[in-house]
Structure formats: C-alpha cells, structure tokens
Amino acid sequence: MPATDQIPAAFEEIIDDFQALSAKDRLQLLLEFSQGLPDLPDRYAEHPELLERVEECQTPLFLKIEVGDPDRAATADDVVHLFFHAPAEAPTTKGFAGILLEGLDGESADTILNLPADLPGRLGLTEAVSPLRMRGMSAMLGRIQRQIRETVS
Template sequence: MTAASAESAVPAALQEIADDFGQLTGKDRLQLLLEFSDGLPELPARYTDHPELLEPVPECQSPIFLATEVEGTGCEARVRLFFSAPPEAPTTRGFAGILAEGLDGLSAGEVLAVPLDVTGRLGLAEVVSPLRLRGMAGMLGRIQRQVRQKAQVPAA
C-alpha cells in the first residue's frame, strides 16, 4: 500500500481529528484528548444492563470495554461503536472518544480499511506513553475483528 492509498484509507472524520491534533503542540494535544474523553457517549441501557455483552480490551492500561453493532452484511454494512471506560481513566476514554467520533456510523469496509498505525498519526507520542498508544491500537484491532465477524467480511 502506498503512502497516498494509506492516507485515503483513513475516513474523513478520523483524518480531520488527526489533522486537528497535528495543528497543536504537546500540551494542547493532551487537552484535546481530554475533550474527547469528556465527549465519549454514554452506553445505551442494553449494554449498561448487560455488561457481559462488551468485550474487554486488555491492551489498555485502564479498564475499557467495547461493543460493535453491524447492520447488514458485507462491506456496505453500517457500524455502530459503544465504549465503557471509567471517568478516572481520561486518556483511555479520550482514545475511545476519538474512535467513536471518527468511525461510528461508517460502513464496515471503511472501518476495516483503517490502518492500525493511524493512532500514531495523532501526534500523541510526546504526551502519552507508547504503552497507552498500543492500547488505542488494541481497541481499533478489536473493533475491526468484531466488524469483520459480524459483517461476514473475509479477511484480506
């Protein structure tokens, strides 16, 4: 995959978020991450009442759980994302907020095409540890696995 095609695989909403982070310096990037933490949507009752339906993301240092819902099959299926992360884990909540805003409502094909290294494009390496960035990549990997299974899209 060329650099241009890798760039084009990033959905517009997620690329816009990456661009926003890229225009900021370290301290301001951390502040924007905290804003995404505050903006993480609440779980719907169907998940708060049944937390066993959420998948844990052990790659994250803080406890986070996620679920995907897929309407339809194949690459055109629509994807919905849901996250549970405690308020006392703002970095993890921020990562979840970025993924929710950048990927929720897209097609399965769009979500599956996102390169796992997209997390590095946010420029957060100077303000959060590599271990935390691996946690965000772990979230994306689990989202893509669930989408692939639920949308019945064969692995590339």
C-alpha cells in the same frame, strides 16, 4: 506520512486538529474527547457481559460494535456503530475511545477494516502519552476490526 485517502473524512479532521497543536495542547484535546464519550445505551449498560474488555488498556475499557440491521446478515457495506465504556478516572483511555467513536462511528464495515495500521500514531500523541497507552488505542482499533470481521458475512 502516507496519504490518508483510506481514512474517513471525520478521522482526517481529527488528525489535522491534533497535528496543528503542540504536544501539551494535544493532550488537552485528548482529554476533551474523553468528556464527549456518551454513556452506554441501556441494552449494553444493563448487560455488560455483551461488551468485550480490551486487556491491553491500562484501565478497564469495554467495547461493542453493531453492524447493519440486526434482522439480517451483516455485509461489508453496512454501517458500523461503536459503543465504549471506561471509568471516569481513565480520561486518556476515554479520550482514545472518544476519538474512535467520533472518527469511525457510522462508517462502513469495509472502510474500518481497511484502515491503515498506523492510524493511532498519526494523531501525533506519542510525545504526549506513553507507548503503553498508545498500544491501548491500537488494541481498541484491533478489537473493533476483529468484531467486524466476525460479524460480517
């Protein structure tokens, strides 16, 4: 496994937590992350059209990012905040969103843009969930990075 020096400390801790468990226990930890995903703030809950659907996810998952101060142009040094919405009956998808939220929210745009492409795979969940579901998590990360690139000047 390549060095994780480009991965935020919070995400490294999550990786370590998953790697320390058996495949069955990793799935349980993923489900725990689904329970910690907060509801959308009113500005998005009342305007779902502002969210982007991640089509690669097996169940409907929507996300939105905010970069820096809305009163000025965003830069690569600005902090990113992540927002997700998934139905309660989609615990795996919600779990992936919860991991991304806990591991990346509050990091700089530059940090998130420079994450290694294999980041989702480093969790060791390929033995516990299907490849299709893992592609969903990779797609979430890809959407986050694309939205950041479109926002940062």
